[in-house]
Amino acid sequence: MDLKYTDAKPSDAERAAVDELLGPAPTGWEGGERDVADLRWAKGGHEARDRRDLLLPALHAVNDRVGWLSEGALDYICRRLTVPPAEAYGVATFYAMFSLRPRPATVLHVCTDIACAARGSKRVTESLTSRLGPAGTPAGGAVWQESPCLGLCERAPAALVIRAGEVPEGGAGTTPTAAVVAPATPDALLLAVRDPGRAAPEPPPVAAVPQAGRPGLVLLRRVGTADPSDLDDYRAHGGYTALRNAFALGPAGVIREVSDSGLLGRGGAAFPTGRKWQATASQPVRTRYLVCNADESEPGTFKDRVLMEGDPYALIEAMTIAGYAVGAHRGYLYLRGEYPRALARLTHAAERARTRGLLGDDVLGHGYAFDIEIRRGAGAYICGEETAIFNSIEGHRGEPRTKPPFPVEQGLFGRPTAVNNVETLVNVLPVLEHGAAAYAATGTPSSTGTKLFCVAGTVGRPGVFEVPFGATLRDLLDLAGGVPPGLRAVLLGGAAGGFLRPDELDVPLTFEGARAAGATLGSGVVLVLDDTVDLPRILIRVAEFFRDESCGQCVPCRVGTVRQEEALHRIADLRGAAAAADVALLREVGQVMRDASICGLGQTAWNAVESAIDRLGAYE
Amino acid sequence: MTSVPLGLPRRRVEFELDGETVHVLEGDTILDACTAAGKDIPTLCYGDTLTPKNACRVCVVEVEGARTLAPACSRRAEPGMKVRTGSERARHSRRLVLELLASSTDLSTTPHVAGWIEEYGAEPARFGPDAATVAGRGAKVDNDLYVREYGKCIMCYKCVDACGDQWQNTFAIAVAGRGFDTTIAVEHDGPLPDSACVYCGNCIEVCPTGALSFRSEYEMRAAGTWDEDAQTETTTICAYCGVGCNLTLHVQDNRIVKVGSPHDNPITRGNLCIKGRFGYQHVQNVQGTE
Numbered sequence: 059m060d061l062k063y064t065d066a067k068p069s070d071a072e073r074a075a076v077d078e079l080l081g082p083a084p085t086g087w088e089g090g091e092r093d094v095a096d097l098r099w100a101k102g103g104h105e106a107r108d109r110r111d112l113l114l115p116a117l118h119a120v121n122d123r124v125g126w127l128s129e130g131a132l133d134y135i136c137r138r139l140t141v142p143p144a145e146a147y148g149v150a151t152f153y154a155m156f157s158l159r160p161r162p163a164t165v166l167h168v169c170t171d172i173a174c175a176a177r178g179s180k181r182v183t184e185s186l187t188s189r190l191g192p193a194g195t196p197a198g199g200a201v202w203q204e205s206p207c208l209g210l211c212e213r214a215p216a217a218l219v220i221r222a223g224e225v226p227e228g229g230a231g232t233t234p235t236a237a238v239v240a241p242a243t244p245d246a247l248l249l250a251v252r253d254p255g256r257a258a259p260e261p262p263p264v265a266a267v268p269q270a271g272r273p274g275l276v277l278l279r280r281v282g283t284a285d286p287s288d289l290d291d292y293r294a295h296g297g298y299t300a301l302r303n304a305f306a307l308g309p310a311g312v313i314r315e316v317s318d319s320g321l322l323g324r325g326g327a328a329f330p331t332g333r334k335w336q337a338t339a340s341q342p343v344r345t346r347y348l349v350c351n352a353d354e355s356e357p358g359t360f361k362d363r364v365l366m367e368g369d370p371y372a373l374i375e376a377m378t379i380a381g382y383a384v385g386a387h388r389g390y391l392y393l394r395g396e397y398p399r400a401l402a403r404l405t406h407a408a409e410r411a412r413t414r415g416l417l418g419d420d421v422l423g424h425g426y427a428f429d430i431e432i433r434r435g436a437g438a439y440i441c442g443e444e445t446a447i448f449n450s451i452e453g454h455r456g457e458p459r460t461k462p463p464f465p466v467e468q469g470l471f472g473r474p475t476a477v478n479n480v481e482t483l484v485n486v487l488p489v490l491e492h493g494a495a496a497y498a499a500t501g502t503p504s505s506t507g508t509k510l511f512c513v514a515g516t517v518g519r520p521g522v523f524e525v526p527f528g529a530t531l532r533d534l535l536d537l538a539g540g541v542p543p544g545l546r547a548v549l550l551g552g553a554a555g556g557f558l559r560p561d562e563l564d565v566p567l568t569f570e571g572a573r574a575a576g577a578t579l580g581s582g583v584v585l586v587l588d589d590t591v592d593l594p595r596i597l598i599r600v601a602e603f604f605r606d607e608s609c610g611q612c613v614p615c616r617v618g619t620v621r622q623e624e625a626l627h628r629i630a631d632l633r634g635a636a637a638a639a640d641v642a643l644l645r646e647v648g649q650v651m652r653d654a655s656i657c658g659l660g661q662t663a664w665n666a667v668e669s670a671i672d673r674l675g676a677y678e
Numbered sequence: 679m680t681s682v683p684l685g686l687p688r689r690r691v692e693f694e695l696d697g698e699t700v701h702v703l704e705g706d707t708i709l710d711a712c713t714a715a716g717k718d719i720p721t722l723c724y725g726d727t728l729t730p731k732n733a734c735r736v737c738v739v740e741v742e743g744a745r746t747l748a749p750a751c752s753r754r755a756e757p758g759m760k761v762r763t764g765s766e767r768a769r770h771s772r773r774l775v776l777e778l779l780a781s782s783t784d785l786s787t788t789p790h791v792a793g794w795i796e797e798y799g800a801e802p803a804r805f806g807p808d809a810a811t812v813a814g815r816g817a818k819v820d821n822d823l824y825v826r827e828y829g830k831c832i833m834c835y836k837c838v839d840a841c842g843d844q845w846q847n848t849f850a851i852a853v854a855g856r857g858f859d860t861t862i863a864v865e866h867d868g869p870l871p872d873s874a875c876v877y878c879g880n881c882i883e884v885c886p887t888g889a890l891s892f893r894s895e896y897e898m899r900a901a902g903t904w905d906e907d908a909q910t911e912t913t914t915i916c917a918y919c920g921v922g923c924n925l926t927l928h929v930q931d932n933r934i935v936k937v938g939s940p941h942d943n944p945i946t947r948g949n950l951c952i953k954g955r956f957g958y959q960h961v962q963n964v965q966g967t968e
Contacts, residue, residue, distance in 0.1 A: 142842075613736075650770065
């Protein structure tokens, strides 16, 4: 490809960061030292372009080292990967974690999303404004900014400090210094900003699991009991029996077991996992991929983080089984960029598994080759959409694709791909350990097994809870410390879900039960709001979230989310007839978003606001 | 002798369009069927020379049994499908898409859109005077050949596709930013002369809103002298090289004001190079008169 690059040159640090990922530039064509030999050969062609998928990791490498992306750094990345500079600019500006303007090395992300707003994030941001200046203004070598949900809702209000610099021991693939501060107080934040490396240690993942150690847990049974860094301990707690059983059953047998178990996808759409695997496995194209969607960004969701931090080998094993079933030899684990600890644990777990022959050319000596590549997101909710995740991995803007064709036909790199959520994959382990029938004995006939719920907000014991399908919302709240006094509403399913009233707590938590109640389990969010919260402000925050996170591809979502946010601001303090015209406008805009948006983000962006109007009488 | 490529034989697909049985060839879209049946479906981001991006969603139709509406421009006809082009839901979506677009961008030079706004009863003003809009983005006048007015841009992606792997393979422009703030930009949103742009003008050819226009058109519009009714279109052959591209010269007051190329021309498919599209000054710079 005859590309025109810019004249900007990278700094030594930027060049070193990119070279650490890609190796030194082999020729002058790729931005290295130019010598006489370069003039005789032009490097290029498919081989040069085939590394486009390293664009996002390369952007991360520079951002990790320097904290922002200069023109020189971007140009050097473009030369190394044969990417048009305009496209690389388009990709870099797509992600919220990247900055194309100089900024301090230390960035403080303060969550202001629903769960944290219900727990006083406003006090934190007000205090930061008075002590550090307004959001976005550099002060004292740091800058703070408001952030969408960081997935730390059980410890709300939450904040994350990321400091760019040399990557510490542990090598490539992990973030530089990062510190989670939750619950966040202004003093703790200022300390962490000054020296994130010496911030108070984060509590272990088991702290987010109030049920830890109790009998009957299936998905969470190893969290807090097995050492998440120790492969032997994982095996001592039943690890890798499912994979052995999978090899005994063969790929078709695994798919049959998973189909018979009735396992439905836990990412929000509740699609039968067995059917997805069958559809992928039956494609005539031989190169197939597995993608694990760990871009957990639905506001109020943190179950996947707890699973990945508390039991990382389980996900590695489950991905191996899924890859084996669908005939994939490479699995991509797309992890959201704001999960530094999950990244470190999974990177470590994958390395350990590789050295022990549990990943690689010959898994467990069964002649099956499978390896996992971990890819970090960079702050884009939309990349959790099942086709946007492909574009993001491939080094394009994380925009959803048109379906059909579906991922099982043409997914990652245009090949048949099975995309599964973390929790879905981890459910495969009990299916194969004890058989489909035993798995399906838990739950209800059409919602089998157990489900993780992320309970947060104004409850006594927030955290991840595992209950069999069929338990009611009231049962769940009892586990989390009881129905709080002055309960106003429960947001079920996340920002794309809906609100339930205090008199609806007996809704059975099953896919069909939620549907019958006009709600959805979504990603398992149970966000409890008492009557001290300002509901119209919460709805504005939901609308802001979707306005920020819309990729901008289709008109209904790109403009519709803006128009909805404007209308919600107008009626924030109005009720009844004064708000009626804007409520009608919200409905009309909501309808076109639901009917005509390309992807699920736009189609569901109005769900929560609609349910607040219809079920809670938000503006009456 | 002219040879006509026939391609592989394609099966016929039978489906129901607005209650009538229609036949199209396998692979044809709902829009193809509508066009053949003489139905007028509004389109903005659809381009006859490009792969449909289906980003604008103004062409949506209702497919029976589907949860959401389908974009007619890209959804392929399937046997037994029942499609309604004028259902209440489809018309609602089209009206709202027009309202959302007209309230957030300057559609003053977009062909047909005024008629659709009337036809669908769209009221873009109802979002209020404070509704966010990109219409205020200033024109980027940074070269002698063409002007970029992103206040008129509806983000249809057509210019990016024409500049990129669908036609020109220059990759000078891309979509940058996210959400409502997305825009079309060269790297670092700089001026065109610093970018990879080769000034083929194939982006202007596909722009559905007039956001991209010849410098001559931009200046005549500013001066109030642009008058499409007074223009003639003459198709001729470019004299620069031996390829034989067809040019369509738009002439007003005996001066060339814009150059295009027929989209059905088998050589160009609407595309030209800098010489064919912009190299016409010698025609009208007769020595002594200028």
